[in-house]
Amino acid sequence: MWPIFHKLGSPPWLYAIAGSILRWLLPITLLALVTGAVWGLLFTQPERIQGNSYRIIYIHVPAAVVALAGYYVMALAGAVSLIWRMKMADVAMKAAAPVGAAFTFIALFTGAIWGKPTWGTWWVWDARITSMLILFFLYLGVVALYEAFDNKEAASKACAVLSLVGMVNIPIIYKSVDWWYALHQGATIKFTGESSIDSSMMYPLLLMIGAFYALFTCCLLLNMRVEILQRESRTQWVKKLATKAGRP
Amino acid sequence: MPSSPTGAPLLAARSLCLERGGRQLFRNLSFDILAGQLWQIEGSNGAGKTSLMRILCGLSRYGYEGSVERHVPFLYLGHQSAVKALLTPRENLAFHVSGEGQYGNEQIESALAEVGLYGYEDVASHTLSAGQHRRVNLARLLLSDTSLWLLDEPFTAIDTAGVDALQALLASHVAAGGAVVMTSHQALEVACDVHVLNLGAGATV
Amino acid sequence: MPSSPTGAPLLAARSLCLERGGRQLFRNLSFDILAGQLWQIEGSNGAGKTSLMRILCGLSRYGYEGSVERHVPFLYLGHQSAVKALLTPRENLAFHVSGEGQYGNEQIESALAEVGLYGYEDVASHTLSAGQHRRVNLARLLLSDTSLWLLDEPFTAIDTAGVDALQALLASHVAAGGAVVMTSHQALEVACDVHVLNLGAGATV
Amino acid sequence: MTAPAAGQFCLRLLRRQLLLAVRRPVEIGNPLLFFAMVVALFPLGLGPAPGTLAGFASGVLWITALLSNLLTSDAVFRSDFEDGSLEQLLLAPQPLFLSVLAYIGAHWLTTGLLLALVSPVFALMLNLSTAALGALVASLLIGTALLSLIGGIGASLTVGLKRGGMLISLLILPLYMPVLIFGSAAVQAAVSGLPAGPYLAILGAMLCLAIALAPLAMAAGLRISIDA
Amino acid sequence: MTAPAAGQFCLRLLRRQLLLAVRRPVEIGNPLLFFAMVVALFPLGLGPAPGTLAGFASGVLWITALLSNLLTSDAVFRSDFEDGSLEQLLLAPQPLFLSVLAYIGAHWLTTGLLLALVSPVFALMLNLSTAALGALVASLLIGTALLSLIGGIGASLTVGLKRGGMLISLLILPLYMPVLIFGSAAVQAAVSGLPAGPYLAILGAMLCLAIALAPLAMAAGLRISIDA
Numbered sequence A: 001m002w003p004i005f006h007k008l009g010s011p012p013w014l015y016a017i018a019g020s021i022l023r024w025l026l027p028i029t030l031l032a033l034v035t036g037a038v039w040g041l042l043f044t045q046p047e048r049i050q051g052n053s054y055r056i057i058y059i060h061v062p063a064a065v066v067a068l069a070g071y072y073v074m075a076l077a078g079a080v081s082l083i084w085r086m087k088m089a090d091v092a093m094k095a096a097a098p099v100g101a102a103f104t105f106i107a108l109f110t111g112a113i114w115g116k117p118t119w120g121t122w123w124v125w126d127a128r129i130t131s132m133l134i135l136f137f138l139y140l141g142v143v144a145l146y147e148a149f150d151n152k153e154a155a156s157k158a159c160a161v162l163s164l165v166g167m168v169n170i171p172i173i174y175k176s177v178d179w180w181y182a183l184h185q186g187a188t189i190k191f192t193g194e195s196s197i198d199s200s201m202m203y204p205l206l207l208m209i210g211a212f213y214a215l216f217t218c219c220l221l222l223n224m225r226v227e228i229l230q231r232e233s234r235t236q237w238v239k240k241l242a243t244k245a246g247r248p
Numbered sequence B, C: 001m002p003s004s005p006t007g008a009p010l011l012a013a014r015s016l017c018l019e020r021g022g023r024q025l026f027r028n029l030s031f032d033i034l035a036g037q038l039w040q041i042e043g044s045n046g047a048g049k050t051s052l053m054r055i056l057c058g059l060s061r062y063g064y065e066g067s068v069e070r071h072v073p074f075l076y077l078g079h080q081s082a083v084k085a086l087l088t089p090r091e092n093l094a095f096h097v098s099g100e101g102q103y104g105n106e107q108i109e110s111a112l113a114e115v116g117l118y119g120y121e122d123v124a125s126h127t128l129s130a131g132q133h134r135r136v137n138l139a140r141l142l143l144s145d146t147s148l149w150l151l152d153e154p155f156t157a158i159d160t161a162g163v164d165a166l167q168a169l170l171a172s173h174v175a176a177g178g179a180v181v182m183t184s185h186q187a188l189e190v191a192c193d194v195h196v197l198n199l200g201a202g203a204t205v
Numbered sequence D, E: 001m002t003a004p005a006a007g008q009f010c011l012r013l014l015r016r017q018l019l020l021a022v023r024r025p026v027e028i029g030n031p032l033l034f035f036a037m038v039v040a041l042f043p044l045g046l047g048p049a050p051g052t053l054a055g056f057a058s059g060v061l062w063i064t065a066l067l068s069n070l071l072t073s074d075a076v077f078r079s080d081f082e083d084g085s086l087e088q089l090l091l092a093p094q095p096l097f098l099s100v101l102a103y104i105g106a107h108w109l110t111t112g113l114l115l116a117l118v119s120p121v122f123a124l125m126l127n128l129s130t131a132a133l134g135a136l137v138a139s140l141l142i143g144t145a146l147l148s149l150i151g152g153i154g155a156s157l158t159v160g161l162k163r164g165g166m167l168i169s170l171l172i173l174p175l176y177m178p179v180l181i182f183g184s185a186a187v188q189a190a191v192s193g194l195p196a197g198p199y200l201a202i203l204g205a206m207l208c209l210a211i212a213l214a215p216l217a218m219a220a221g222l223r224i225s226i227d228a
């Protein structure tokens, strides 16, 4: 256990390992994304009621699923950074926040685009949608807090505290928003369309969800590598790396 | 350079290194503060005196290397005076947030009188002049019974008579077995040895 | 006491009286500041130096008696440094709110270098040390072309080398026909006459 | 003279904070007046028809209480940070997570408690049914304490920031939302003749959780902020 | 080197204030996020039914814009007061009532203008009819400028107070109310298919009056505050 921890705490090692993971993960991700997209967009039946507009599901649902998972990744990294004072966990947390925010935004954006043809409106104050919006704010809070600190080490710790507080709250937020929706249930639309999902639409969807997870991991690792280089820019190994890369 | 009184150090710094904004302020700084010592940290503006003081007292926790061991309760007075503008000097001392004991009213009155605030005990602190404001804070030196004092530029805004009185107080604290670590741009005129720690360019001790 | 150079006064105070918090700080204070003079206002903490300076520059408008005539543009540096923490020293000078002329970039650079901030031109001012922070403000003395300077404790937080340089600057300003009114708890060591105005208990001149 | 015990120290801090609040009576009266004026904004903005207003009274009152809390939360540690008292507090030998509770307690006593006590007046102005007044006061009592604790976390994380500004609202508004939902639901339930108890129980449970965890987060936040 | 002309000086101040704002991007983004989050509070508090929401959209948006302006107004002169810049500004030879316009201008550019420009997004989230979007943006553009000017008066009067706190909200909220009334009326008119022009004209007239008088009040207020 400890040796691994120790290694994870070492920037050059993490930088290298992230690089080698990316080397095989990145192609796989791209392949899965392309296959899933082509399969979903070109080779499935139009849906009975919604026609072709439903195809946005292949982006919308994976993005929504991964956005939520991303928050837990971030909060977990934050917990590790607070408890074991591991600097590389700081890096992971800092790298996860903007990626998660981007995925949340994609989910919101595609949902709004989808809402226009199906519900006739861009936005509904539905429980799920609202909680997704709150998740977006939680992500933005972490990003903004990090940016506002000058001392980046302190910034990471502050963000770790915030994301842990957020993690405690996410279940509460979800529960409460669900409750709120149930309370005021009236003419609003329910959109858990699981029953209407046909298995022919299901498989490409599952593939896309997997691909989005991989995409999230790739973005996270890439972001982490950039962050590591920035933090360690004065050290010997980064300078060596830079001169090696700069050589014709 | 230090005369070495016996006894365990009240505070020990072990190979402190600090880099800020790309400048190495000090490197491998190690020293022991023993009872009966008065240390003056010297250096030009931006040499890193305040940064070092904040590391010594434990307010800075990130961005430096090395370690500090603190073995006794201490009293830290920083650049800011920790005097609440809306409270009177009396209340400021009675309700001080530093977690020391509850001072009695007579104690407070005599301490305030001693720092030259007789007659100002019950005016709002924001009507005090700059020097009077800082004197409220200095009254804590008279009230506290901690043996280690960490003082960052205690003479700021204090008039000449006040500086003399404060120097006498420091000397008597040291003579009574306490210890003082302070920064100041003025040379000290005290009746005891002064251990000078000069933070030149990239100081090491 | 004042040697009397010829010429109209740059600033004239006429029977100023001030009472604060039930204490008479000064009474019937009248003086003329002439070109070529350096005035030091002395007094213990709470004597009323800052209050007098603020009356002289016109920031205090209520609660005192007497009048002040200001005949030339002047530069006032108070207890607070008017340095924006979020701007760099360069920007602080380029965008200064005091309504003086627009300084050129080279001027600013050389002024900052002269006050010892070479290399700090482009860092955010809140990362500067206390003394460096005040030095940004002092750079204005080098840039401004006003002839009358009103300086409230300009030596605060400045190291010894800085104090010497500043005193030389004040002396050369006075020699060039300017005038300086300043407060300080330190005795001045300048190569010119110093007109001392001591605010003892209820000072009158 | 030895350092006082943690409980005694907390009590001293509480008295200090209350004394500071009393020194600015405006500060105490202000959340109330703010409450009154924002409540007055709603009929102006939403239209004054009594029927519709009554339907929204619970939401309006709760939103206003929340905004009023948001406005004052930023100040909990700010002045202590600026004059250096916070440094001293962090160096005190007593456990920090207890000390911050004193700050939050004083904040709640001078904002939330007063607000809850005067809320019936505004409720009547908005035509809220009298049957719901009890639920309103109870939900505000518990809810504002929760809001103060959450706000304290945001304040502790942002107090040291030179470039913080309104950042605190971004950090804590999402966390305020469950409180708003259950709080206004409690009142709404009472209006419709349903029991408000379950909602109040949930608020109470959340308060217990917050009392246990928020001080830890605040203490950590302050230690980080002082080093920003 | 002679002192620059008033216009030139104002421009320099404006650039300075904008630079300061850019140094805290959080500060710029924040009123927008605050806007978004407070808008989200309303459905949570008042209930999510699209029909009723749409009826209140104009009021909700205007109330939120007003609160967002209220929150930021206090800061217009505060930091300059605290670090001593305000003293220097008062001693500048240029006329103060022009200088303060630069402060207000920068404040409006970084809050009101942005808010007006993004408001359609939130309007859509509240189901405001698209026909009213133009009136919404126009009324917010004029209205927030007015709010900034009024807020500046409050800020100038309270900036020096040790015991000010939220006093500013007490001073300026009553002055905000006419703006709120005409602003939300303009949008409401557009929703009902009536011309919004007359309301916008009234807002415009109020703006002209405010531009002429508010700077004088602010200049006087600052001179008094610095001596508090």
Ligand code: HEM
Pocket: A057, A060, A061, A064, A065, A068, A107, A108, A109, A110, A111, A112, A114, A115, A116, A118, A119, A122, A123, A128, A129, A130, A132, A133, A191, A192, A193, A194
């Ligand atoms: C801005 C608007 C929207 C947002 C924020 C949003 C958000 C979400 C979220 C958070 C999920 C849950 C993913 C998970 O299972 O964890 C989801 C799933 C889903 N959404 Fe949306 N959505 C929006 C609009 C829409 C629209 C307009 C439709 C179609 C009419 C739609 C259809 C679906 C479907 C079919 C699922 C999968 C349901 C399931 O597997 O349980 N969404 N969306």
Ligand SMILES: Nc1ncnc2c1ncn2[C@@H]1O[C@H](COP(=O)(O)OP(=O)(O)OP(=O)(O)O)[C@@H](O)[C@H]1O
Pocket: B126, B127, B128, B129, B130, B131, B132, B157, B159, C020, C021, C025, C043, C044, C045, C046, C047, C048, C049, C050, C051, C052, E228
């Ligand atoms: N707003 C006020 N209300 C009442 N008294 C005040 C006010 N401001 C200052 N004073 C009093 O006026 C006296 C002079 O204050 P001033 O700041 O002028 O002193 P100073 O000579 O500059 O002192 P220092 O050397 O400490 O800077 C002090 O005794 C102070 O208590």
Ligand SMILES: Nc1ncnc2c1ncn2[C@@H]1O[C@H](COP(=O)(O)OP(=O)(O)OP(=O)(O)O)[C@@H](O)[C@H]1O
Pocket: A150, B020, B021, B025, B043, B044, B045, B046, B047, B048, B049, B050, B051, B052, C126, C127, C128, C129, C130, C131, C132, C157, C159, D228
């Ligand atoms: N947050 C920060 N980020 C980057 N650099 C910093 C930061 N804080 C301080 N510094 C730098 O550290 C150096 C030392 O600052 P410090 O305040 O310790 O100096 P000091 O010796 O106390 O000076 P003074 O005599 O002026 O009080 C300065 O050069 C300053 O620019």
Ligand SMILES: [Mg+2]
Pocket: B049, B050, B051, C129, C130, C131
């Ligand atoms: Mg220092």
Ligand SMILES: [Mg+2]
Pocket: B129, B130, B131, C049, C050, C051
């Ligand atoms: Mg003074």
